[in-house]
Structures are given as structure tokens and as C-alpha cells.
Amino acid sequence: MNPEPERREATVGETTVLLASPRSWCAGVERAIETVERALEQAEGRPVYVRKEIVHNRTVVAELAARGAVFVDDLHAIPEGQDVTVVFSAHGVSPAVYAEADRRGLRVIDATCPLVRKVHAEARRFAEQGKTIVLIGHAGHEEAEGTMGVAPDSTVLVQTAGDVAELDLPEDAEVAVLTQTTLAVDETTSVVDALRRRYPHLALPPSDDICYATTNRQRSAAAVVADAEILLVIGSANSSNSQRLVELAGRHGTPAYLIDGPGDIDPSWLEGVSTVGVTAGASTPPGLVTDVVEALRKRGPLQVFERETTTESMRFSLPRPLTTRRGRP
Numbered sequence: 001m002n003p004e005p006e007r008r009e010a011t012v013g014e015t016t017v018l019l020a021s022p023r024s025w026c027a028g029v030e031r032a033i034e035t036v037e038r039a040l041e042q043a044e045g046r047p048v049y050v051r052k053e054i055v056h057n058r059t060v061v062a063e064l065a066a067r068g069a070v071f072v073d074d075l076h077a078i079p080e081g082q083d084v085t086v087v088f089s090a091h092g093v094s095p096a097v098y099a100e101a102d103r104r105g106l107r108v109i110d111a112t113c114p115l116v117r118k119v120h121a122e123a124r125r126f127a128e129q130g131k132t133i134v135l136i137g138h139a140g141h142e143e144a145e146g147t148m149g150v151a152p153d154s155t156v157l158v159q160t161a162g163d164v165a166e167l168d169l170p171e172d173a174e175v176a177v178l179t180q181t182t183l184a185v186d187e188t189t190s191v192v193d194a195l196r197r198r199y200p201h202l203a204l205p206p207s208d209d210i211c212y213a214t215t216n217r218q219r220s221a222a223a224v225v226a227d228a229e230i231l232l233v234i235g236s237a238n239s240s241n242s243q244r245l246v247e248l249a250g251r252h253g254t255p256a257y258l259i260d261g262p263g264d265i266d267p268s269w270l271e272g273v274s275t276v277g278v279t280a281g282a283s284t285p286p287g288l289v290t291d292v293v294e295a296l297r298k299r300g301p302l303q304v305f306e307r308e309t310t311t312e313s314m315r316f317s318l319p320r321p322l323t324t325r326r327g328r329p
Helices: 027-043 058-066 096-103 114-128 140-146 162-163 185-198 212-224 240-251 288-297
Strands: 015-021 048-051 070-074 085-088 107-110 134-136 154-158 174-178 230-235 256-259 277-282 302-308
Touching: 015 212, 015 288, 027 058, 027 085, 027 114, 027 256, 058 070, 058 174, 058 256, 096 107, 096 288, 114 140, 114 174, 134 185, 162 185, 174 185, 185 212, 212 230, 212 240, 212 277, 212 302, 230 240, 230 288, 240 256, 240 277, 277 288, 288 302
Parallel strands: 015 277, 015 302, 048 070, 048 085, 085 107, 134 154, 134 174, 230 256, 230 277
Antiparallel strands: none
16 A cells, blocks of 8 residues: 555545554464364365354355355354364353363364463463452453353453442452453553452453454554544454444544445445545454455545554464374374
8 A cells, every 4th residue: 555645635526545554354363264274174075163253254254164164153063073173263262162072072173362362371370369350341252251261250240440330349359350352442441440449459460461453453543533534444243353443433533334345335424525544353354455445446536545553463373283184293
């Protein structure tokens, strides 16, 4: 994309697109998708099951399903046996799910994002220390469910600062806080502050739980909405980090619309608009960004400028079973 030039007046009928960068796939998503692709290659025609959506994006799931991946909501939908492969999604699973897979004799390939795995390790450590864990997250989200399942008897979930006042815990309780990795940074800070006020000795993890990719995409979106009249966020409705980008724009007073692709664009959104911001959640394929820009280009003259706030170089290695033949050295 073109570097951004000095400010100038747009010509009549011309639209300026400000592309937020970073955007689209993060290292954890790329790893999860490649995990399924490699598992399909190794399976040599045998079915590969994926528990839940590997990442929260309709396009990704549809493309992998077309290549032979079988997505299921529950392990009971998978035939038992050592020759049956199941991939766990990037969002992570509880130990109970692992135990069920083992009981059913399934070959497990775990595509849990390493940053989610880090949160699970913190949950185990805090639970072993006898602390009550307050998890900041969204009820029903697969990542939150997996983290709570690490120490179910020691973990409670809150979603807002208001929820902190409703916690049924003694004021002298030993409390630790963890967060879902895909939350809005500023809103999470307000919840942590509320916890600190109520529990002054609140224990925190050694480093932030909100992942680098979520933070980077929120910062790049904020840089774009400062000058855009609307923001198009490319991502699926069940993508937490994509939803947070829409909410961020709203807090900046910029209308934002969540779309799965160019076919979801409502022409009325663009009426009288000369500057459009475009970004994409961490589970969104980069190609969909190109498709959206091309759809905007068909409307008339278009200038596209990339607004980069940082660069990303993070890479995660694939799960070990994929580096060996059928999981054996």
C-alpha cells in the first residue's frame, strides 16, 4: 500500500481509505490454521475433526471444511479410536476436555494459542497458592470457558467493573486476577482498578494477559478513527477481538460496522463519506481486506494509505505431533 502523504484536499468524488496496520491474522491464528492444514495432509484422506471453530472467522472455517476438516461442537460427535484425530482450537480447552479425549482414545493435536496457554499456567499457579481467581472475560466465550476449567473451584468470572461489587467474596480474601486475551485494554483496566480498590493485595500475573496482537490492533484502529468518518471492521460476529474494535471506534465517536466481507457493505454507510477507515480482527484472512478495498474502489476514485503504528514479527512453532509422522518420532 502507498505510504501516507501530507494532508491534501480530496478531489470531488474521491474516497480516501485509511488502512490500519497491524490488522488481520496474528501469530496464534496463523499457527492454528496451519495446524489444521498440516493435520489434513498427514491424515491422507482420514477425517480430521476440529472441536469448535479453529478460529472465529466464517471464511476460514468454510475453507477448511471444504478441504476436509470436520467441525464439531462436542467430542461425543467424534468416533472413538486411536486413528481418529481431533484438533483443539486456538481458544484453548479445559483439562476436562483433555481427559475426555484421552478416555475416548483420540489422537489430540492442540492448536491452543501459546498466549492462552500462558494464562492457563497462571491459573494453575494461583490456584495452587490457594488464591481465588477473578477472570475478566465474556461469559460463554470458548477461551473464558477453557481458562475457568483449569481451576473451576477457584475461579469466578466478571465482565465489567460493576460486577466486582457483586462478588460474593470476603474482603480479606486472597484474590488474583487474570484476563481473557482478546479484551479491550481500557475497559479491562477499569475492572482491574475496581478489583484493586476492593482487594488492595490483589495478585496480578507477571505480564499482561491481553495479547500483543489484540493491543496492537486496538492501537492501530484508534490511529485510523482519529481521521476517518466511518470504520469498517472486517471480522465475524463471534470474534471477540473484532467486536472490541467496533466498540473502540464507538468510544471515539466514529460509526463502525462489522462485516464478514465486501458483500456486507451497506451503500448507505458510505453516502457523503470521503474518508473510510478499514481494519480487520486477528482471525480475519488478509485477503478479505484486499477484497473490501477493491469493492470500495469500484464505487469511484480511491486513494489508499496505510497507517502503521507498529510492526509484528512474532511466530509460533507448530504443535509437536505435526513435526513427526502420525505423532511418532
